[in-house]
Structure formats: structure tokens, C-alpha cells
Amino acid sequence: MSAGVAEKTQKTIGGIRRKFAPWNDPSAVPLIRFQNVTKRFGDFIAIENLSLDIYEREFFALLGPSGCGKTTLMRMLAGFEEPNEGRITLAGEDLVGTPPYRRPVNMMFQSYALFPHMSVWDNIAFGLRQDGMEKGAVAARVEEMLKLVKLGQFAKRKPHQLSGGQRQRVALARSLAKRPKVLLLDEPLGALDKKLREETQFELMDLQMELGMTFLIVTHDQEEAMTVADRIAVMNHGKLVQVDQPAVIYEHPNSRYVADFVGDVNILDATVVSVEPGLVTVRPVAAPDRLFRIAQECPAKAGDSVAIALRPEKLRVELDPPADTSVNCLSGEIWDIGYLGDLSIYHVELPGGSRVKAAKPNLTRMVERPISWEDKVYVSFSPDAGVVLTS
Amino acid sequence: MRKGLSWFNVTSIALGFAFLYIPIILLVVYSFNASRLVTVWAGFSTHWYWQLFQNEQLLDAAWVTLRVAFITASVATVLGTMAAITLTRYGRFNGRMLFSGMIYAPLVMPEVITGLSLLLLFVAVNIDRGFWTITLAHITFTMCFVCVVVQSRLVTFDRSLEEAALDLGCPPLKTFLVVTLPIILPAVISGWMLAFTLSLDDLVIASFTTGPGATTLPMRIYSQVRLGVTPEINAACTLLIAIVTVVVIITSIMTKRQEMERQKAERLAAAG
Amino acid sequence: MTGKARGRWLVVAIPYLWLLALFLIPFLIVFKISLSQDAIAQPPYTPVFDLAAGWEAFKQSLGELSIDNYGYVLSWDNEFIEAYGSSLWIAGISTVLLLLVGYPIAYAMARAPKSIRPTLLMLVILPFWTSFLIRVYAWIGILSPEGLLNQLLIALGILSPDAPLQILATDTAVYIGIVYSYLPFMILPLYSALEKMDETLLEAAADLGCPPLSAFWKITWPLSLPGVFAGCLLCFIPAVGEFVIPDLLGGSDTLMIGKVLWTEFSVNRSWTVSSAVAVLLLLVLVVPIVFYQNVQQRELEGR
Numbered sequence: 001m002s003a004g005v006a007e008k009t010q011k012t013i014g015g016i017r018r019k020f021a022p023w024n025d026p027s028a029v030p031l032i033r034f035q036n037v038t039k040r041f042g043d044f045i046a047i048e049n050l051s052l053d054i055y056e057r058e059f060f061a062l063l064g065p066s067g068c069g070k071t072t073l074m075r076m077l078a079g080f081e082e083p084n085e086g087r088i089t090l091a092g093e094d095l096v097g098t099p100p101y102r103r104p105v106n107m108m109f110q111s112y113a114l115f116p117h118m119s120v121w122d123n124i125a126f127g128l129r130q131d132g133m134e135k136g137a138v139a140a141r142v143e144e145m146l147k148l149v150k151l152g153q154f155a156k157r158k159p160h161q162l163s164g165g166q167r168q169r170v171a172l173a174r175s176l177a178k179r180p181k182v183l184l185l186d187e188p189l190g191a192l193d194k195k196l197r198e199e200t201q202f203e204l205m206d207l208q209m210e211l212g213m214t215f216l217i218v219t220h221d222q223e224e225a226m227t228v229a230d231r232i233a234v235m236n237h238g239k240l241v242q243v244d245q246p247a248v249i250y251e252h253p254n255s256r257y258v259a260d261f262v263g264d265v266n267i268l269d270a271t272v273v274s275v276e277p278g279l280v281t282v283r284p285v286a287a288p289d290r291l292f293r294i295a296q297e298c299p300a301k302a303g304d305s306v307a308i309a310l311r312p313e314k315l316r317v318e319l320d321p322p323a324d325t326s327v328n329c330l331s332g333e334i335w336d337i338g339y340l341g342d343l344s345i346y347h348v349e350l351p352g353g354s355r356v357k358a359a360k361p362n363l364t365r366m367v368e369r370p371i372s373w374e375d376k377v378y379v380s381f382s383p384d385a386g387v388v389l390t391s
Numbered sequence: 392m393r394k395g396l397s398w399f400n401v402t403s404i405a406l407g408f409a410f411l412y413i414p415i416i417l418l419v420v421y422s423f424n425a426s427r428l429v430t431v432w433a434g435f436s437t438h439w440y441w442q443l444f445q446n447e448q449l450l451d452a453a454w455v456t457l458r459v460a461f462i463t464a465s466v467a468t469v470l471g472t473m474a475a476i477t478l479t480r481y482g483r484f485n486g487r488m489l490f491s492g493m494i495y496a497p498l499v500m501p502e503v504i505t506g507l508s509l510l511l512l513f514v515a516v517n518i519d520r521g522f523w524t525i526t527l528a529h530i531t532f533t534m535c536f537v538c539v540v541v542q543s544r545l546v547t548f549d550r551s552l553e554e555a556a557l558d559l560g561c562p563p564l565k566t567f568l569v570v571t572l573p574i575i576l577p578a579v580i581s582g583w584m585l586a587f588t589l590s591l592d593d594l595v596i597a598s599f600t601t602g603p604g605a606t607t608l609p610m611r612i613y614s615q616v617r618l619g620v621t622p623e624i625n626a627a628c629t630l631l632i633a634i635v636t637v638v639v640i641i642t643s644i645m646t647k648r649q650e651m652e653r654q655k656a657e658r659l660a661a662a663g
Numbered sequence: 664m665t666g667k668a669r670g671r672w673l674v675v676a677i678p679y680l681w682l683l684a685l686f687l688i689p690f691l692i693v694f695k696i697s698l699s700q701d702a703i704a705q706p707p708y709t710p711v712f713d714l715a716a717g718w719e720a721f722k723q724s725l726g727e728l729s730i731d732n733y734g735y736v737l738s739w740d741n742e743f744i745e746a747y748g749s750s751l752w753i754a755g756i757s758t759v760l761l762l763l764v765g766y767p768i769a770y771a772m773a774r775a776p777k778s779i780r781p782t783l784l785m786l787v788i789l790p791f792w793t794s795f796l797i798r799v800y801a802w803i804g805i806l807s808p809e810g811l812l813n814q815l816l817i818a819l820g821i822l823s824p825d826a827p828l829q830i831l832a833t834d835t836a837v838y839i840g841i842v843y844s845y846l847p848f849m850i851l852p853l854y855s856a857l858e859k860m861d862e863t864l865l866e867a868a869a870d871l872g873c874p875p876l877s878a879f880w881k882i883t884w885p886l887s888l889p890g891v892f893a894g895c896l897l898c899f900i901p902a903v904g905e906f907v908i909p910d911l912l913g914g915s916d917t918l919m920i921g922k923v924l925w926t927e928f929s930v931n932r933s934w935t936v937s938s939a940v941a942v943l944l945l946l947v948l949v950v951p952i953v954f955y956q957n958v959q960q961r962e963l964e965g966r
Contacts (some may be wrong), residue, residue: 080866100869117885126881127871217892352736400771404783407768411790411846414801417811459807474678478829478963481675489673493682495956499897501904501948504919504941507928508689511938513815514706531685534678542963564670584792595906599928609796616800616911625804628797635792643785 017289022055022229027094031056032212034078034183036184037086039072040237046072047083054182059208059215061229063222069238070218074184077216078107087246091097093179097363102129106180110187112171116160119148120170121155127178165196176211181384183208185217189224201227222262226250226254233260255391259309267389268357272300280388282306284330286354291327295383300390307389314385315358317346319371322380329380330356335372348379413630422625439626449627452611456591459607463529464587470530471537471582477656478538479545492520497535506534506599519600528600529590536589537582544578577646584642588635672710698728699939708935732939742918743940747947751922753834753909754902757828757841758895761849766844770883773860784854791847799840799911806831806839806912832914836918840908845901849894856890857883889958896955900948920944 006214022028030053039047045068054060062070074083076088079100088095095103106127114123121300124145128138146152149169159167175183188204189197205228208215208385219225226246227234233243242254253259256267270282272293280298281291292308300306316322323327330350338345343359357377360371371377422440428435443449460574474494481487497505509528513520552574556566594609601610608627615624695712702709710724716719736743772783790798805811822828830836860883868878906921913919920940928937 070856078866078870080869099874100866101872101874103870105870107867109863109867109869111861111863113861113863113880115864115867126868127874130877174871397774399767400774403767403771404775407846407850408766408772408786408845410764411787414798414805414843415790415793418797418801433863470678472672477678479677481671484675485680489687490679490682491960492956493686493868495959496952497686498959499900499952499955501901501944503904503906503924504693507924507937507941508693509685511692511696511934512685512689527685530683534681536676539959539963546963568942589811592796594796595925609794612796612800613907616796618805623799628794628800630794631797636789639785639789639792649851 001197005200007027013358020057021050022058023053023231028055030054031058031091032216033089035085035087035089036077037088038077039069039081039197046238047076050238050240051086052233053214054244056214057212059205059228060214060217061225061232062218063220063225063234063262065220068235070235071186072238073235074107074216074218074253076181076187078105078184079103083212085248086171093256097219105179105182105184106175106178107184108171108175108188109186110190112159112167114167114170119156119158120162124160124174124177131178136360141177147175147390149173149178155338156286162174164191165200166191169199170209170343176207176213179211180213182216184213185215187216187219190219190221190317192271197224198227200312201363206227226262234261234262252387253309253389256307256309256389257317259387259389264312264357265361266312266315268308268310268354268356270300270306270388272302272304272306272388274302276299280384282308282388284308286350286352287330287342289326291328292386293327294388296386298388301390304390309389310356310381310385312345312357312359312386313343314381315356316380317348317358317360317371318378318380319375321378325378328383328386329378331376332356334371334377336376337369337371337373344369348377414499418625419629419632422622422629424622425478425624433594437608439622440630443626446605446623449611450607452606454610455605459522459526459529459597460587460590462526463533464583466526467534467582467586468539471534471586472541472579474534474538475545479542479548494535494538497532498539500532502593502595503599506596507661509596520600521605523598525597525601525605525607528596529586529593531612531630533586533589536585537579538555540582540585541575541578544575548575550559584638620630672887688714692748692957693938693941696769696935697732697923699935700727700731701933701935701936702705706934707932717915718907732935733943735936736939736943738791743943745919746918746923747943749918750903751915751947754899754905757902758899759938760838760842761845761898762891762895764914765846765853766891769857769890769963770848773857780858787850787854794874795844798844798891799908802836802840802843802912803831820886830919831912832869834913836912836914837909837917837919839904840912841898841902845898848897852893852897853887853890854891855889860886862925883932889962893955893958893962896951896958900951900955903948904944904961 001186005373029074032052032054034050034052037047037050039133046239050069050073052073052332071239072081077090077095079095081098090104091182111163115126121142124142125138127301129143131265133141142155143152146155146373151166152170154162154166154170159170170189172188177225185204187199192200201224204215215228217228218223226249231244232246232249234241234249236257242249244252249258249262250307252263259265259267267286271290273283273284275281275298278295278297280296280300282294294308298306321331325331325362330348332348332350334346335345335349335355338347341362343361346358346360348356348358421432423437424432425436425438473629474490477495478491506524506528509524509531510520512580513524518524548571551568553566557563592609593607596612597607598613599608601607612624612627615621671965695718699708699710701707712721712724712725735741768787772780772787785818792823803810807830808827808831812821812830816822816828817824830839838904864882864886865875865878868882873881904921904924905919906925909919909922910916910925913922924937924940924944926932927940
């Protein structure tokens with residue numbers, strides 16, 4: 001949060017972050033366990049037979065499009081919804097049947113849900129007073145929270161007298177005040193503008209580190225999830241599609257869905273030619289005269305239909321042909337260019353009519369484009385750039 | 392928590408509606424009673440309805456009331472809508488406080504005060520009291536209700552629609568007629584209906600402001616009720632209730648159908 | 664003046680002048696007549712200002728005004744003060760009863776599924792569209808000694824036939840009548856306040872450890888207060904001056920100022936005393952009326 005805190009924790013964060021991986025440790029006991037949880041609303045299945053473990057001190061993100069069940073999953077942990085089947089445990093205790101006001105988790109609401117008739121101070125003190133904490137202790141904790149979110153001078157204000165960013169901080173302070181075992185964040189930054197959102201993401205990470213708490217965040221913004229989380233669960237239609245660290249999700253998506261949802265990607269259909277240990281050779285449908293060699297273990301057999309995921313920033317676009325144009329190379333014509341300032345995105349049309357996107361950093365100030373519309377170009381990539389997707 | 396209605400809530404609604412409706416239902420049932428005694432059931436009969444249609448005094452009073460109510464509602468709707476526009480659109484102007492005071496005070500003003508004050512006005516300016524004085528009095532207090540109904544619609548009205556019309560070259564009065572009015576029309580219509588029923592319903596103010604020759608239905612019913620309960624009055628009340636219920640149900644079915652057609656069109660548009 | 668400005672001016676002026684002429688000026692006349700004396704004449708009071716008679720006559724008329732009527736109304740020998748007190752009392756009790764009956768209904772309506780809310784709302788408003796007089800009248804048949812309520816209780820064996828409940832012509836009947844007639848006016852503002860409330864606030868309260876009943880008193884109730892004030896004022900103020908309900912349902916000892924004013928006017932034919940009664944009633948109600956105007960203004964004009 002503050003500069004001091006950031007400095008103090010910077011070194012340790014690096015150290016802890018690098019080593020922090022309880023999910024790989026078979027002896028670690030998860031803090032939160034969803035076991036075969038199913039939730040139906042009438043005929044609609046919001047969550048289908050889902051199991052998930054979240055560990056203590058983890059910053060965990062649930063990522064997915066709206067309606068994928070991520071919010072329902074969080075609301076079941078908070079106690080606003082009860083599962084139809086399955087168990088939810090927190091620190092070994094079964095939560096099903098416990099009303100929300102007796103659960104040791106707190107939530108920061110998407111709408112912030114600040115009580116409009118109470119001051120900032122009273123909002124933050126609300127949860128503490130519920131616990132029957134004595135007056136002096138309440139005051140001390142509220143002051144501490146106000147300092148933490150840097151809102152000390154706004155204590156007497158009502159929520160409608162605050163800016164969006166300030167309200168977000170009050171909501172955060174209120175949900176942190178009770179020192180819950182788990183903090184649930186439901187699209188916590190959705191209402192903020194881009195710049196403030198990015199700043200706040202880092203503040204949230206520092207805060208989570210400093211307080212040593214477990215955070216569970218729900219978001220549809222993949223950049224936000226990648227920035228803040230130790231692990232991300234990508235959800236679709238009430239199921240987990242992939243649960244892993246951000247880099248793994250991005251670099252080794254396990255399905256077309258994840259590859260497409262997280263980040264920008266070209267997905268090309270292809271047929272497997274041969275499979276060797278650590279290397280797959282495929283023939284892309286869009287360019288049957290070429291071969292792709294991809295360094296990856298793959299369960300597919302020769303002749304299988306697969307998809308190749310290629311991230312735009314991992315593609316090279318050049319006017320001159322590379323040494324070998326028959327492998328990991330496509331040729332085509334520039335169809336459109338998107339100039340983003342830091343990057344330019346080239347849309348290359350292949351002879352068959354399909355298009356791929358390639359991103360190229362603009363390393364020097366550009367006056368004239370080195371590559372222009374309708375230029376003939378070569379798109380190439382290295383064997384460890386692509387991913388073979390079998391589902 | 393979205394668990395639908397709790398047991399407590401269902402009970403409150405059920406008891407509340409029972410309280411609201413049982414007296415009216417009993418009234419209707421006993422209008423078909425063969426006995427003159429309202430409280431003893433002596434078999435089904437429509438006798439009192441025939442009696443009612445031969446009661447010329449009552450029919451005359453009903454005719455007077457309907458005419459008063461119709462004129463009242465129409466004039467009050469125009470004046471109330473103007474007042475609503477003034478209060479939502481004109482910002483601050485000299486005498487605004489007084490104006491809004493004069494709009495809101497009649498909503499709660501005890502009828503005896505309004506009635507007495509209007510009577511004394513009519514005496515002071517020496518108008519013949521009767522049909523028209525009742526109508527003037529009714530317009531005055533119902534226009535405030537119309538104003539509040541229209542005003543509550545106008546505050547949520549998207550001003551940019553009007554600005555768009557002005558921007559496209561439509562003069563202000565025409566903008567009001569072709570853009571604003573069609574959109575606030577449901578509120579204006581319910582304002583009209585409210586004014587109509589308030590006028591239909593009023594006993595106290597009409598009793599003060601009337602003169603010889605103009606007796607409204609509530610005045611007639613009141614004088615008969617004071618003499619005791621008769622099934623004939625039950626029959627008259629039942630007819631009034633029936634008319635109002637039919638009108639309200641037709642209106643709500645119409646709005647519902649309109650709404651459904653709109654939704655259907657939207658679905659088609661979305662799918663198309 | 665340009666055409667546009669004239670159009671704007673007319674929109675303000677027509678309703679403004681109408682209300683000045685038919686709402687404000689009548690009050691001034693009532694006030695003036697409350698300072699006059701009864702006379703057997705047409706109009707039945709004196710002095711009558713006649714501007715045609717010249718300045719001297721006007722000054723003389725002015726000298727004839729007196730506050731005698733107020734002295735009469737405010738004297739303990741007459742029943743007026745008692746009537747004011749008992750009107751305020753009856754209206755106050757009725758308002759509390761209305762709140763107790765109306766709040767749970769409005770609350771349940773606001774928590775009902777969105778799809779059935781318009782229907783519920785219509786069902787609350789529907790009785791209001793049927794005549795007020797009819798609704799009061801309906802209770803006579805229910806509450807009278809040989810009425811339906813007593814018949815039911817006797818049939819159930821709760822009451823013996825020779826000792827029916829005497830409810831009609833008592834204050835209890837007046838309470839029932841007021842609660843029944845004014846209920847929609849209480850429910851509607853409450854409902855609109857409760858329906859506006861964001862339900863996630865209750866989730867937030869639960870999340871912070873607040874059980875439902877406590878959350879009601881800490882969140883729902885304070886946030887519904889504007890509706891509570893609006894509803895109570897909307898019922899209380901007219902109920903103080905109520906005439907029909909005490910007249911039809913109340914007994915001869917039910918003292919309400921609206922009824923007294925009516926009697927003074929139509930039976931005793933004293934326009935001056937009834938004017939004084941009206942002015943004093945208005946004085947009693949001026950605080951709640953101004954309060955109500957503020958509530959309305961905030962609600963409708965967002966200020």
C-alpha cells in the first residue's frame with residue numbers, strides 16, 4: 001500500500017512468491033475444499049460436480065465469462081447460496097448449513113454494498129460491532145484500517161460523498177476489518193478506470209502478502225487474474241477447465257477454450273503427421289504444403305485432428321524469407337495493420353483465405369512503416385512457441 | 392438471499408389482502424340478498440338492482456357525478472401536467488416555493504378545510520353554486536394529484552430525447568407533442584384516471600361547494616347511508632365496483648399485452 | 664417577449680394563477696371570515712368588505728373585525744379543544760396501527776419475485792379506486808351489533824347471542840375505518856422505499872456477521888425511513904380532519920374536529936366559528952404539512 005510497506009515487503013515477496021507452491025506439496029492441507037459440489041437454479045446447472053482445493057495464504061482467481069458459475073462458487077463460500085450436492089469445508093470444518101453471518105469469511109462486493117446511511121467509520125466498524133468487540137478495540141481497528149487504505153481524513157463522510165476509488169477502498173477496509181480467514185473479492189476493480197485498476201491490483205497483492213491472508217478473487221478480466229493471482233481457475237459452464245499458475249495457463253493452455261479466453265491467440269486446425277518424445281509434427285489445414293514442428297509431449301497419434309495455438313507476440317513477421325520456409329513458416333499478404341503504439345498487430349492473409357495475427361514490438365520510432373499493406377510477408381516461429389491442443 | 396418469499400412474508404400478504412378485500416366482497420355478496428335486512432341471508436335475488444334502476448334520484452345523481460368527474464379529470468390533467476413540467480423543468484423561478492407548496496399541500500389537506508375555503512370564496516365572489524362550483528373545486532384539488540403522478544414520470548425522463556428532437560430541427564412545442572407527450576402518456580392517463588376517481592369519490596368538498604339542484608352520487612349515497620344500511624345501496628356500490636374493476640383490469644391487460652408485444656419484438660430483433 | 668418565452672410563461676402562469684385563485688385566496692377569505700361575526704343576512708356574516716363603498720367604509724369595516732370567534736373556540740366551556748386533542752390522538756393511534764399493518768405487507772411485496780410485484784401493487788391500489796364512501800359503508804354491515812362479525816363469532820360459539828360485541832359507534836370502529844381506508848396510502852410509499860433498497864446491502868450485513876433480524880433494524884429500517892415518514896404524514900394529516908369515518912362509524916361521543924366543523928357549519932350555520940375552527944386546525948397541522956412538503960420535494964425533485 002504505502003511506499004514503506006512496499007519497500008519492506010519487496011524483498012520478501014520475491015522470495016516467498018518464488019517458493020510459494022503448496023499445491024505441489026502432497027503433505028499440504030488445503031484451507032478451502034470444494035468437494036463434488038453441484039448447484040442448480042431450477043433447471044439451470046450453475047456448478048456441476050466441481051472439486052477444488054485452495055491453500056492458505058494463496059491469492060486465487062476464478063476466471064471466466066459471465067454466467068460461467070464463478071460468482072455462484074464464491075457466493076456458496078460466503079454462504080449466500082447452498083450447494084445442492086457436495087461439501088464445502090474451511091479449515092476442516094463443514095460450512096454447508098452455516099448461515100453467512102457465522103462464517104469466518106468476508107466479502108468485498110462488486111457494487112461495494114456500502115451502507116448509505118452510515119459514515120465511512122461506521123461502515124468499517126459494522127462487522128467489528130457485530131462480534132461484540134469492545135469500543136476501544138473497535139476504534140483502534142477502524143483507525144488502523146483507515147490508515148491502511150489511506151482514508152483517514154474521510155472517516156466522517158458518507159459513501160455518496162466519496163469518489164469511486166475511495167468507495168472501493170472503504171469496501172476493502174470494511175471486509176478486511178474482521179481479519180477473516182478468507183477474503184472474497186467479487187469483481188473488486190470492475191468499476192474503476194484502467195489506470196486506477198492497474199495500480200490497485202498491485203496494492204491488493206502487497207496487502208495480501210502483508211496481511212498473510214487467503215484471497216479469492218472473481219473476475220472476467222484475464223489480465224487482472226494474471227497480475228494478482230498465484231493460481232487461476234478458468235471456468236466455463238459450471239466446470240473448471242484448467243487450474244494452474246498464470247504462466248502455465250498462458251503458455252500451456254490445455255484446451256482451445258483456455259487458449260482463446262486467456263490472451264490473444266491464433267488457432268489453426270492441423271493434422272498430426274508424427275509424434276516423437278518431446279516433438280510433434282503437424283500439417284496445418286490452412287497451408288497443407290507446410291509442416292509445423294512443436295516441442296511438446298502430446299498424447300495424440302498420427303492422423304489425429306488437433307489445433308495449434310500460436311500467440312501473436314511469438315510470431316515473427318518479415319519481408320525476407322527465413323532460412324527454411326517449409327517448417328514453422330507461413331507466407332501471406334498483409335491484410336490490415338493495427339498500430340497500438342507499443343506494438344503493431346499485423347493481420348496476414350494466407351493463400352487459403354484464413355488470417356493470422358502477429359504482434360511486433362515497435363523498437364524504434366516509426367516514420368514510415370517497414371511493412372505496409374499488401375506486402376508479401378513471411379510469418380515464422382520457433383518450435384517452443386506453439387501449443388498443440390487436443391481438446 | 393434469493394429464497395423467494397418466507398413464511399412470514401406470505402402470511403403478511405395473505406392477511407393484508409384478506410383485510411383489504413373481505414369487506415368489499417361481503418358488500419357485493421349482500422347486494423344479491425333477497426331480504427331487506429342486510430345482515431340476514433335470505434336467498435339470491437337481483438331485486439335490489441331493479442329497484443335501483445327505478446330510483447331516479449340516484450340515477451340523476453350518478454349522471455351529475457359522471458359529468459363533473461369527466462370535466463374535472465380532463466381540465467385537471469392539462470393543468471397538472473403543466474404544473475409538473477414547471478416543477479421538473481423550470482429550475483428556480485420567483486415564487487417557486489409558493490408554487491410547490493400549493494401543489495403538495497392539497498394532497499394532505501383535510502377535505503373539510505378545502506371545502507369550507509372554496510365555499511367561502513364562491514360566496515365572496517357571488518357565483519351561483521351548483522354543478523360548476525363543484526367542478527371548479529374538484530379541478531383544484533385533483534390537479535395536484537395529477538401533477539405528482541406526472542412529475543414522478545418526468546424526473547426519470549431522459550432529457551436527451553428532447554434534445555435530439557430539438558437538434559433535428561423540431562420546435563419546442565412540437566417536440567413536446569411528438570416526443571415528450573407520447574412517452575409520458577401512461578403517466579398522464581393514470582393521472583386522468585386518478586383525477587376521475589377522486590372526483591367520483593368526493594363527498595366532503597362537493598357537499599360544501601354544491602348548491603340547490605346539483606347532488607352528486609356520493610352525497611345521495613351518504614344521505615341514504617345515514618338513514619341505515621339498505622341492500623339498494625349495496626347494489627349501487629356493487630355496480631360502481633364492477634365498473635371500476637373492469638376498467639382497471641382492461642387497462643392492465645392492455646398494458647401487459649403491449650409490454651409482451653414489445654418484448655416479443657425485441658426478442659425477434661435480437662434473434663434476427 | 665419571444666414566442667418561446669411566452670409559451671414557457673403560460674405553462675407556469677396558468678396553473679399558478681389557478682392555484683392562487685382557488686387555493687390560496689380562499690384561505691385568506693377563511694381567515695377574514697374567522698374574524699367576522701355571524702349575521703342573519705346574505706352572506707351570513709359581517710362585516711362585508713365592499714370596495715365600491717370607498718376608503719372610509721373600508722376602514723370602518725376593518726375596525727369591526729375581532730378575534731371573538733377564537734376566544735369562543737378556545738374556551739374550555741366548549742368542546743373544541745377536546746375535539747382537537749382527540750382528533751390528534753385518534754389520528755396518531757391510527758397512524759401507528761397503519762404502520763404496524765402496512766409495513767409487513769409492503770416489506771413482503773418488495774421481497775416478492777419481480778414478476779408478481781406489479782400484480783401485488785395493482786391489488787393494493789384496486790380498493791382505492793373503488794369509492795371511499797363504499798369502503799367505509801361496508802364496515803357498517805360488518806361491525807353492527809347484528810352484523811357479520813358478531814354473527815360469525817356467535818356461530819363459532821365465541822360469543823353468546825345475547826351479548827354481541829358493540830364495536831360500531833365506538834372509537835374502535837373509527838380506528839378500523841381509518842386503517843382500512845388509508846392502508847394503500849401507507850403501503851405505497853413504504854413499498855417504493857423498500858423496493859429501491861439494494862438487497863446486496865443485506866448480504867453485506869450478513870457477511871459481516873449480522874443475523875437477519877438485527878440486519879433489519881440496522882439496515883432495512885433506517886433506509887426505509889423516508890417511506891415511513893411519507894406514509895405516516897400522508898395518513899396522519901388527512902386523518903386529523905377526517906369527517907366521514909367518525910360520522911358513519913363513530914359514536915355520538917366520538918369527538919373529531921372534522922365532524923365538529925361540519926356540524927358547526929351545516930347544523931349550527933355559523934360560518935364564522937367554522938372558519939375559526941378551520942384556521943386553528945390548519946395551524947395545528949402546519950408543522951406536519953411543511954414537513955410533508957419537504958419529504959415530497961426531496962422525493963420528486965431530488966433535493
